[in-house]
Amino acid sequence: MTNMRFGTVFAxxxxxxxxxxxxxxxxxxxxxxxxxAPVQSATFVALGxxxxxxxxxxVALSADGSIVAGTASTPAGRRQAFRWTEREGxxxxxxxxxxxxxxxxxxxxxxxxVLGNGDTTSSPATSSAAFLWTAGAGVARLQPPPGAALxxxxxxxxxxxxxxxxxxxxxxxxxxxxxxAAPVSLGRLGDV
Numbered sequence: 001m002t003n004m005r006f007g008t009v010f011a012x013x014x015x016x017x018x019x020x021x022x023x024x025x026x027x028x029x030x031x032x033x034x035x036x037a038p039v040q041s042a043t044f045v046a047l048g049x050x051x052x053x054x055x056x057x058x059v060a061l062s063a064d065g066s067i068v069a070g071t072a073s074t075p076a077g078r079r080q081a082f083r084w085t086e087r088e089g090x091x092x093x094x095x096x097x098x099x100x101x102x103x104x105x106x107x108x109x110x111x112x113x114v115l116g117n118g119d120t121t122s123s124p125a126t127s128s129a130a131f132l133w134t135a136g137a138g139v140a141r142l143q144p145p146p147g148a149a150l151x152x153x154x155x156x157x158x159x160x161x162x163x164x165x166x167x168x169x170x171x172x173x174x175x176x177x178x179x180x181a182a183p184v185s186l187g188r189l190g191d192v
Contacts, residue, residue: 047084050092056082060107060114063158067111069104079103081116081133093133096120096141102131106156113160115153128152130165130177145175145183153177 049056053072060069068084072092081093081104093114095102098121106115114133120126120141130142130153144151148167156163163177164186174186 045086048090050080050082050090053078053080056090058084059104062107062111063109067107069107069111069114069116071103081114081118083107083111083114083133085111094139096129096131096139097122098125102139105130105153108156108160109158113156115156115160115163117152124149126150130163132160132163134160142177143183145173145185148173148175151175 047056047058047068047070050072052074054075056070056072058068058070061067066085070082070084070090071079072082072090073079079101080095081102082090083093083104084090093102093104093116096118099119102116102118104114104116107113112134116131116133116139117128118131118139120129122141124144126144126149128150129144130151131139132142133139142151142153142163142165144167150168151165152167153163153165155165161179165175165177166172167175173188175183176186177183
């Protein structure tokens with residue numbers, strides 16, 4: 001009886017020990033041993049918000065993560081796009097002429113250009129138009145395709161020279177804006 005118990009205990013121990021040895025061996029191969037490179041811990045950086053605004057939301061990062069584009073909001077719902085750097089903190093991008101809100105949508109790879117959306121009373125007045133912001137020029141509206149209204153920029157190329165978005169003509173229609181050229185309609189999915 002003693003030999004039977006010993007055999008049972010040995011069999012159970014063998015079933016439990018070998019998986020543990022396998023796990024420990026894998027751990028030492030994949031960074032669990034003393035020779036593994038130290039793991040860098042992630043850090044959390046609070047962006048803060050614009051003066052007079054209650055909340056902020058990040059929406060895009062530059063390629064190296066050092067510049068953030070986002071939107072700050074007041075308790076009453078007023079929104080303003082901002083650009084954040086570690087040195088300056090959040091800096092409001094302002095509004096288009098006569099506008100009361102702006103919201104960031106994308107940022108260039110080097111952080112020098114921010115794509116946003118907002119309202120404007122300048123001709124043609126609209127409740128939604130796309131704009132580009134640069135430090136030198138500030139907010140510059142992107143002209144919509146002819147006959148289109150309610151435009152919104154959605155994304156841009158890494159260098160900020162090409163923007164894609166949508167505009168409301170009869171139905172939503174995609175457009176492409178490249179540099180100083182007129183916007184080009186990309187049509188609607190399913191059009192023949």
